[in-house]
Amino acid sequence: MTDSRRDALVASASRLGLSPVEWGGLISFESAGTFNPGIRGGAGNRHLGLIQFGPNEQKQFGVTGSETFEEQLPKAEAFLLSRGYVPGSGLMNAYSTVNAGSPGRFNASDAGNGGTPGTVADKVNDQFGPHLKKAASFLGGEFNATMPGGAASAPRARFDLSGPVGSSTPAPAIPAEPVKADSGPDLAGIMKMLAAASAEGAPAAGGQAQAAAALPPPPPAPPRPVAFDATKFFGLLPTRR
Numbered sequence: 001m002t003d004s005r006r007d008a009l010v011a012s013a014s015r016l017g018l019s020p021v022e023w024g025g026l027i028s029f030e031s032a033g034t035f036n037p038g039i040r041g042g043a044g045n046r047h048l049g050l051i052q053f054g055p056n057e058q059k060q061f062g063v064t065g066s067e068t069f070e071e072q073l074p075k076a077e078a079f080l081l082s083r084g085y086v087p088g089s090g091l092m093n094a095y096s097t098v099n100a101g102s103p104g105r106f107n108a109s110d111a112g113n114g115g116t117p118g119t120v121a122d123k124v125n126d127q128f129g130p131h132l133k134k135a136a137s138f139l140g141g142e143f144n145a146t147m148p149g150g151a152a153s154a155p156r157a158r159f160d161l162s163g164p165v166g167s168s169t170p171a172p173a174i175p176a177e178p179v180k181a182d183s184g185p186d187l188a189g190i191m192k193m194l195a196a197a198s199a200e201g202a203p204a205a206g207g208q209a210q211a212a213a214a215l216p217p218p219p220p221a222p223p224r225p226v227a228f229d230a231t232k233f234f235g236l237l238p239t240r241r
Contacts, residue, residue, distance in 0.1 A: 003037075003095050004070055005069050005138075006121060006138070006139055007141065008069065008070040008073050009023065009073065009138070010139070012073045012074070012076075012077055015077060016077060016080065016085075016086065017086075017087035017088030017089070017093065018091060018094060020089075020135070020139055021132055021135045021136050021139065022132070022135075023135075023141070024134075024135025024136075024138055024139060025091075025128050025131040025132035025134070025135040025185070025231055026051070026052065026091065026094060026095055026098065026128075026131075027050045027076075027135070027136045027222050028100070028131035028135050028138070029123070029127065029128055029130075029131040030050060030051045030052045030098065031050055031096075033130075033131060033134050035050070035069060036050075037049050037067055037068065037071075038065035038066065039049050039065075040065070041056075042113060042114040042115065043088050043113050043114030043116070046062060047086045048065050049063050049072055049075075049076075050072055050073070050076050050080060051076045051079065051098045052098075053075075053076075055077065057079055059077040061078055062075065062112075063075055065221055072219075079097075079098075079109075080094060080097050080098070081099045083098040083101060083102050083103075084097065084103055084175075085103055086103070089103060091104060091124060091128075092120070092121065092124050095120055095123065095124050096108070096120045096174075099115070099123070100118050100120055103113060103144070105120060105121045106119065106121040107119050107120070107121065108120055131198060138200040173221075183207060
C-alpha cells in the first residue's frame, strides 16, 4: 500500500466523521477485501468500485472503474452525502446509506439483488470483523482512531492477519492495602463511651434544688366552713327592754 492511498483514506474518513478503520472496513467489505476501484459485483456484475456503485450512480458521479483509489474516494463521499448521510452519525448509518440507499434502514437487505445475505445490521455486527482487520492492515498494520471533534478514543489493539495483538505494555501495579491484625474488641474505648453516655444522662449537681427553689409558694388553704349555730345566732340579736 502506498502512502498516498493511506493518506487519502484517512482524509476521507475524517470528512465523513468515521474512523479510518471503519471507513476502510466498509470499503473492504464492499470490494471483497480488494480496495480495488475497478472491481465489479452484484447481480450481473453491474455494480462497480469501492462501494459498488449501481449503474445510475456510476453515471451520476462519474464512476468508470479506471480511476485511482484516491480519485474514486471523493465520489463515494459525494454519494453518501447526496443520500442523506450526516457526517459523524456512525458506521451503521454509513453502511445503511451504501447498502440500502439511505441512513437508518438497519433491517433492510439487498440479498435479492445479488448482495450478501443478511440485513444492514447483520452485516455490520457479524460480517465486518475480518474487513476491519483488513482495513487496519491496509493502513499500515496499526492505527489508533481519533473520533470526530478531536476527542481521542481508547487505543485500539494492533491488528495483524491472525487477529488482534495484545499490548506489550504491562498493566500498572496497584499497591495492596496492608491487612490490619484483628486484636479483638477495644475494651478501653467501649468503657470510655459508656462513661461519657452516663455523664450526659445524669442531672447537674444541685439541679433539683434549684428547680425546686424556682417554683412559686403554694396558695393558702381556704377556710374550713363552720356549721350554722341557730342558738348562738339568736343570742347575739339585741333584746327589747
